[in-house]
Amino acid sequence: MDAVSSPPRRRGRPPRQPDSLADTRERLLRAGLEVLTEKGFSVAGLDEILRSARVPKGSFYHYYASKEAFGAALIDRYGAYFAARLDRHFDNAALAPLARLQAFVDDACAGMRRFDFRRGCLIGKLGQEMNTLPEAFRARLIATFGDWQARLARCLAAAREAGEIPPATDCERLAAFFWTGWEGAVLRAGLERSTVPLQDFATHFLACAAARAPA
Amino acid sequence: MDAVSSPPRRRGRPPRQPDSLADTRERLLRAGLEVLTEKGFSVAGLDEILRSARVPKGSFYHYYASKEAFGAALIDRYGAYFAARLDRHFDNAALAPLARLQAFVDDACAGMRRFDFRRGCLIGKLGQEMNTLPEAFRARLIATFGDWQARLARCLAAAREAGEIPPATDCERLAAFFWTGWEGAVLRAGLERSTVPLQDFATHFLACAAARAPA
DNA sequence: GGCGATATTGGACCGATCGTCTCTTAAATT
DNA sequence: AATTTAAGAGACGATCGGTCCAATATCGCC
Numbered sequence: 001m002d003a004v005s006s007p008p009r010r011r012g013r014p015p016r017q018p019d020s021l022a023d024t025r026e027r028l029l030r031a032g033l034e035v036l037t038e039k040g041f042s043v044a045g046l047d048e049i050l051r052s053a054r055v056p057k058g059s060f061y062h063y064y065a066s067k068e069a070f071g072a073a074l075i076d077r078y079g080a081y082f083a084a085r086l087d088r089h090f091d092n093a094a095l096a097p098l099a100r101l102q103a104f105v106d107d108a109c110a111g112m113r114r115f116d117f118r119r120g121c122l123i124g125k126l127g128q129e130m131n132t133l134p135e136a137f138r139a140r141l142i143a144t145f146g147d148w149q150a151r152l153a154r155c156l157a158a159a160r161e162a163g164e165i166p167p168a169t170d171c172e173r174l175a176a177f178f179w180t181g182w183e184g185a186v187l188r189a190g191l192e193r194s195t196v197p198l199q200d201f202a203t204h205f206l207a208c209a210a211a212r213a214p215a
Numbered sequence: 216m217d218a219v220s221s222p223p224r225r226r227g228r229p230p231r232q233p234d235s236l237a238d239t240r241e242r243l244l245r246a247g248l249e250v251l252t253e254k255g256f257s258v259a260g261l262d263e264i265l266r267s268a269r270v271p272k273g274s275f276y277h278y279y280a281s282k283e284a285f286g287a288a289l290i291d292r293y294g295a296y297f298a299a300r301l302d303r304h305f306d307n308a309a310l311a312p313l314a315r316l317q318a319f320v321d322d323a324c325a326g327m328r329r330f331d332f333r334r335g336c337l338i339g340k341l342g343q344e345m346n347t348l349p350e351a352f353r354a355r356l357i358a359t360f361g362d363w364q365a366r367l368a369r370c371l372a373a374a375r376e377a378g379e380i381p382p383a384t385d386c387e388r389l390a391a392f393f394w395t396g397w398e399g400a401v402l403r404a405g406l407e408r409s410t411v412p413l414q415d416f417a418t419h420f421l422a423c424a425a426a427r428a429p430a
Numbered sequence: 431g432g433c434g435a436t437a438t439t440g441g442a443c444c445g446a447t448c449g450t451c452t453c454t455t456a457a458a459t460t
Numbered sequence: 461a462a463t464t465t466a467a468g469a470g471a472c473g474a475t476c477g478g479t480c481c482a483a484t485a486t487c488g489c490c
Binding site for chain 4: 434443
């Protein structure tokens with residue numbers, strides 16, 4: 001409970017704030033990501049998101065047609081956010097290709113620690129919930145994984161050119177293997193509240209990639 | 216809606232059925248596993264479980280103190296059930312050690328297909344839900360993974376003795392790597408409704424294990 | 431063969447959920 | 461200035477969640 005609750009808002013269309021143009025939408029997305037990466041879609045209540053974003057319920061349905069539409073927007077948002085994060089590492093010419101992957105892993109570890117291992121990967125979380133989710137989410141989630149896989153595959157191809165992994169390596173399949181396992185590692189990191197599963201997985205993966213081309 | 220609903224039960228202690236001694240408990244556990252492996256703990260409603268088990272709501276709290284206690288029982292039950300399944304494969308002397316692992320993978324694929332990829336791994340599902348679960352579940356889930364890891368490690372040690380993997384292999388760590396990645400593979404199999412992620416993960420894992428000892 | 435102890439259950443309870451609804455006010459438009 | 465539109469506020473209803481207790485039957489025992 002706040003000692004001093006925020007002053008009750010006036011009703012009606014608010015005076016136009018300089019900064020907050022489409023700011024309400026932004027606050028909704030941000031708060032939605034926070035809550036959904038912690039709890040998943042089904043458990044996350046709209047009320048909690050709205051409280052956290054300081055957006056009244058009536059406004060929500062002005063911006064999104066339903067919780068489902070909001071969820072779809074969050075998936076896209078998270079996918080784009082994460083893809084940018086991947087590119088930042090994978091396109092970093094200052095490091096050798098495999099070192100870029102390790103840099104991403106280190107970054108992810110720091111991210112998980114920062115939030116006390118409470119926030120996971122939204123795509124993985126929703127993927128596991130898929131049984132109880134709107135069917136339209138499925139294609140979106142699969143596509144997001146596909147996008148990440150393509151980005152990683154490019155990085156692995158660079159590693160192949162650089163001779164860090166065998167020339168016969170199928171980079172697409174290797175990338176698929178990485179993301180599959182990575183989601184499992186994120187899961188266990190959250191469960192054990194430790195980055196060890198993440199680093200261990202990365203270590204094994206890198207050793208495995210360097211050793212031989214997958215069948 | 217049933218055309219003919221089952222006759223309304225009388226209240227009070229029912230006449231002792233020959234078969235159902237602690238049978239109600241058994242039905243509860245069975246139905247609970249079905250629902251929880253599909254939906255997870257938070258989303259699964261008691262009502263649905265009770266309907267499916269044909270146990271009246273009032274009875275539930277006679278058998279379990281709370282939904283939490285019931286969940287804990289389900290974790291234990293699932294852990295034991297799965298451990299038995301592992302042993303059946305890992306102790307199968309008719310196959311070479313790594314072939315036993317592959318047999319487990321094939322079995323798991325068949326299991327997922329049989330239920331149209333709706334049922335996942337209870338431990339993985341709850342692990343990802345851990346943020347919104349009773350804190351007491353955490354230790355139980357971790358311990359279950361530890362148990363599976365030990366069983367797999369024994370199988371891998373046998374593979375090492377048999378010369379299927381390098382003599383310097385750290386079987387415990389390799390087993391940890393397997394289960395971490397496996398949970399991710401189960402997730403993606405459910406998402407994509409396909410056994411491909413499972414088989415692909417197994418293929419990469421086996422190739423990786425055979426190629427070199429992990430660092 | 432009756433009586434207290436015990437097992438089982440029907441249904442009430444209360445709180446939380448999502449989505450809708452109406453009302454209110456400011457900005458935009460003409 | 462008048463009208464239309466954008467945006468926000470919060471109450472509401474229907475539903476469903478887990479929990480609990482009074483009611484009722486059987487069992488064990490004397």
